[in-house]
Amino acid sequence: MPSPAFAPETRDRIAGLYRDHHLWLLTWLQRRHHFGDQASDVAQDTFLHAILRPQQIAGLRQPRAWLSSVARGLLIDRYRRQKLEAAYxxxxxxxxxxxAPSAERQLMLLETLMQIDASLDGLAPKVRMAFLLSRLEGLSYQEIAARQGVSLSSVEKYMSKAIRHCYQLSLEP
Incomplete structure (x- = not known):
């Protein structure tokens, strides 16, 4: 991937953010989240996030709060990916x-599962589960209602939300 071209002040801002806060973030990740070897990967991914979205760091007043928030989100994504991969x-x-599918097919299926998971991010757990039970397991709305212990109309609302969410994602560039 070619490195993005930045104005000198943006490049200086990113370099300063890294220089001033990398060690702090790494230590924070190691202490707070006990990730050991993963801490450096998450720290690097956090700064990559800053490089790819320089407009977000332009007016940072609390860079450590922003960095820890981004790192926390990345940790959540990693945890979800690991859980999904383990279930798969x-x-x-x-x-x-x-x-059993070939190794290549397994990788393709896992990547597809990750994309589905990312697409459903942001949905409430019951909405997400209803959608997955319907689309992946082929359960009827009545069966989903019984499994989740909710009314049929709740499942209909969940599915409507999930479908609307997916449709809105499909409209994004």
């Missing part, structure tokens, strides 16, 4: 060997 690997392990 458990499901694969239950397949008879003859039906």
């Amino acid at each position: 690997l458990r499901a694969l392990a239950q397949l008879p060997e003859a039906e």
